[in-house]
Amino acid sequence: MAVLLSTKASTMEDWRDALLEVDPSLEIRLFPEAGNPAEIEAAVCWTAHDLGELRRYPNLKLLVSMGAGVDHLMRPPGPPPGVPVARLVDERLTQGMTEWVLLNVLRFHRQDPEYRAQQAARVWNELPAPDTARRRIGILGLGALGGDAARALVALGFPVMGWSRRPKQVPGVEAFHGEDGLAAMLARSDILVCLLPLTPETRGLLNADRLALLPRGAYLLNSARGGHMVAADVLAALDSGHLAGAALDVFEPEPLPPEHRLWAHPQVVLTPHAASITIPRSAAPQVVENIHRARAGLAPNNQVDLTAGY
Numbered sequence: 001m002a003v004l005l006s007t008k009a010s011t012m013e014d015w016r017d018a019l020l021e022v023d024p025s026l027e028i029r030l031f032p033e034a035g036n037p038a039e040i041e042a043a044v045c046w047t048a049h050d051l052g053e054l055r056r057y058p059n060l061k062l063l064v065s066m067g068a069g070v071d072h073l074m075r076p077p078g079p080p081p082g083v084p085v086a087r088l089v090d091e092r093l094t095q096g097m098t099e100w101v102l103l104n105v106l107r108f109h110r111q112d113p114e115y116r117a118q119q120a121a122r123v124w125n126e127l128p129a130p131d132t133a134r135r136r137i138g139i140l141g142l143g144a145l146g147g148d149a150a151r152a153l154v155a156l157g158f159p160v161m162g163w164s165r166r167p168k169q170v171p172g173v174e175a176f177h178g179e180d181g182l183a184a185m186l187a188r189s190d191i192l193v194c195l196l197p198l199t200p201e202t203r204g205l206l207n208a209d210r211l212a213l214l215p216r217g218a219y220l221l222n223s224a225r226g227g228h229m230v231a232a233d234v235l236a237a238l239d240s241g242h243l244a245g246a247a248l249d250v251f252e253p254e255p256l257p258p259e260h261r262l263w264a265h266p267q268v269v270l271t272p273h274a275a276s277i278t279i280p281r282s283a284a285p286q287v288v289e290n291i292h293r294a295r296a297g298l299a300p301n302n303q304v305d306l307t308a309g310y
Helices: 009-022 051-056 091-107 112-120 144-155 178-186 231-240 279-293
Strands: 001-008 028-032 038-045 062-065 137-140 160-164 173-177 191-196 218-222 243-248 268-269
Touching: 009 028, 009 279, 028 038, 038 144, 038 279, 062 178, 091 144, 091 191, 091 218, 091 243, 091 279, 137 144, 144 160, 144 173, 160 178, 173 178, 231 243
Parallel strands: 001 028, 001 038, 038 062, 137 160, 137 191, 160 173, 191 218, 218 243, 243 268
Antiparallel strands: none
């Protein structure tokens, strides 16, 4: 029985080598060279091919996402019926996301855009010192990524709030949930960080109505999915000054078209969906463990609730 690997061509061999380093006995096939469909028992995927292809494999026991998110595997036609889906919960992936959040929270908190503008104009001017204890951070999503970022921000002395669909508790974080909780947190968030999974319920969450709830002069960070935000509404909030700035790593569509206004907006810091990239050698052990669990008839670790979408 074989494992089908499907990802960007630039990382395909790295993933194969990392999996074989953990278990040299694995037979790994690189999409589109799947061979006999009946021999594929597990598929480790990103977005390299139509999900309908997976329905050709009658003995598929496991589908593994190569990232923390699984929205790319939830698109129609979705995973084959009855096949469990596992996502990655990887320390290196989590650390990378927390680093991106800290980088951009501190960028805005410590007035980096203003000082860069002054440097370009050759202006020597000391700005009022920011007060960490008064800069309120709101985090959308308190899962593995959001929880880790929240703890890191608490350690720096920021007052941190977090919102999730269901009640969750993170030490040192003021927790909110539900629609009323969302509105309450947004109204107090000087910097808003989106780390939610993308589901039908969270798509378009960052729209004009919700952005208007933020204090004037707030900052937005989105490294979750482009589908969480209505780009036109974010641009309008930036143009009006309601948002003082935004750090954006994810977009719809991707790549972001060259003519899109976000590229050149002076209040936007833009990165190409690179906030945190899965490192194959770090993630491979848990992928191999889940392959072994599937062979033994066990449920995978970090199994996705297909109804909830994460």
